[in-house]
Amino acid sequence: MTIDFDSFTPDALRRHPTEKWCEPDVIGAGVAEMDFGVAPEVAAAVRTAVDAGALAYPTPRQEEAARAACAGWFGRTTGWEIGPGRVHLTADVLTALTLVLDHLVPAGAPVVLPVPNYMPFLSLPELFGHPVLRVPGITDAAGRYTMDLDGIDAAFRAGGRLLILCNPHNPVGRVYDRAELLALAAVVDANGGxxxxxxIHAPLVLDPTRRHVPYAAVDDVTAGHAITAAAISKGxxxxxxxxxxxxxxxxxxxARFAPVARFAAHQASTPGIIATAAAYDDGGPWLAEVVEYLRGNAAHLGDLVRRQLPGVGYWQPEGTYLAWLDTRGLAPEDPSRFFADHARVLTTNGAACGAPRFTRFNFAMARPTLDQALARMGEVLR
Ligand SMILES: Cc1ncc(COP(=O)(O)O)c(C=O)c1O
Structure with a gap:
């Protein structure tokens, strides 16, 4: 199989628009979708159900296949042997978080959130009665982001009970190694957190020297205090x-989740359950090609930033398809807004991730589109 990446032009994408490509003459580099269509194995599985008119409630066997496929994928790719009985289905990762907030931590328990982070994590827990204690991350001399463990410790001591760990990290692109996760676990464990x-970004590890390490798989301590969310939706x-x-x-x-599990699964869609089994079981070759292309894009974006966006900081992400551009040195007060208004390139405002003046850029696009986006952004800064 060879994906024709260049065929995913802006015009082609706007013909069947998604949230990322729904405006004329605007390049979508914000919403976390990829421009590369769908794996043929996933499309075929969903198409079979559509053609058969079999879109009613899923059978227990279909649900079991999705749970087993997820467990199997983690086992094959990371060595984490978690049985399918420990995998529960639900609609999406945000719903998974709300289930945890409602059923697995005490009511009102404050959430510890390293920032920057995926935008909804800054506000969603509050809507469910859980205050959010933000802990800004730190960057080393090379521009590499790490969690501030002293800050996280202080947030737990101030009453925090549940830390949201995003790994691979949106938006900074870190893929944490075992030593980093162990160091974090020591802080969480010392605080009974x-x-x-x-x-969700586990399938998207770009750095060939890194591997996704599921946090709960690190040791018995992490297994004892972690709850993990995964999905095929990004990969x-x-x-x-x-x-x-x-x-x-x-x-x-x-034991606590058992009475909730049936209702949680009821929120997943039948095509989603079918696609989940197909992607984890058979979607490996498509994913490998996409990861290879994204790896190339991550390197290419580094060259483009150096040439087109002087003064902008770029650290090549280890995972995800998101680049966290340090645009604090640019003249416009709100760089993301400026790029949208003047370059017609939609990015994600770092402020929404908890870090004003940074810009999150989604590079999961065909390389000619990437060239065009950076050319437009460079032009308006000159
Ligand atoms: C880190 C992270 N978590 C969760 C989500 C949302 O996932 P879902 O659509 O499954 O709720 C996203 C989407 O971009 C994400 O990047």
Whole structure:
């Protein structure tokens, strides 16, 4: 299989618009979707159900296949052997978080959130009665982001109960290694805290020297305090299909979640459940090609930023398809707004991630489009 990446032109994408490509003459580099369509195995599985008119409630066997496929994928790719019985289905990762907030941590328990982070995490817990304690991350001399463990410790001591870990990290693109996760676990454990580990970007590790390490798989301590969320929606580019997995790694949570599990699964869609089994079981070759292309884009974007956007900081992400541009040195007060208004390139405003004046740029696009986006952004800065 060879994906024709160049065929995904802006015009072609606007013909069947998604949120990322729904405006004329605007390049979508904001919303976290990829421009590369869908794996043929996933499309075929969903098409079969559509053609058969079989879009009613899923069978227990279909749900079991999705749960087993998720467990199998983690086992094959990371060595985490979690049985399918510990994998629960729900609509999406944000729903998974709300289930955890409602059922697995005490009512009102404050959430510890390293920032920057995925935008909804800054506000969603508050809507469910959980205050958010933000902990700004730190960057080393090379521009590499790390979590501030002293700050996280202080937030737990100030009452925090559940840390949201995003790994691979949106927006900074870190893929944390075992040593970093162990260091974090020591802080969480010392405070009797819990971790919601959002691993939605796990299939998208770009740095060939890194591997995704599921937080709950690190040791018995992390398994005992973690609750993991996963989905095919980023790696296989089907966020509209609505099926995510909540993975429970300890007996106490398993017992507490048991009465909720049926209702959680009811929120997943039948096409999403079918696609989940197909992607995890058979979508490996498509994913490998996409990851290879994204790796090239991440390097190419570094060259483009150096040439087109002087003064902008770029650290090549280890995972995801998101670049976290340090645009604090640019003249416009609000760089993301400026690029939208003047270059017609839509990015994500760092302020929404908890870091004003930074800009998140989604580079999951055909390389000619990437060239065009950076040329436009460079032009308006000159
Ligand atoms: C880190 C992260 N978590 C969660 C989500 C949302 O996932 P879902 O659509 O499954 O709620 C996204 C979407 O971009 C994301 O990047």
């Amino acid at each position: 819990r971790v919601f580990s959002d691993e 296989w580019n089907v966020p509209g299909l609505k099926c995510a997995q909540l993975i429970i790694s300890n007996d106490a949570d398993a």
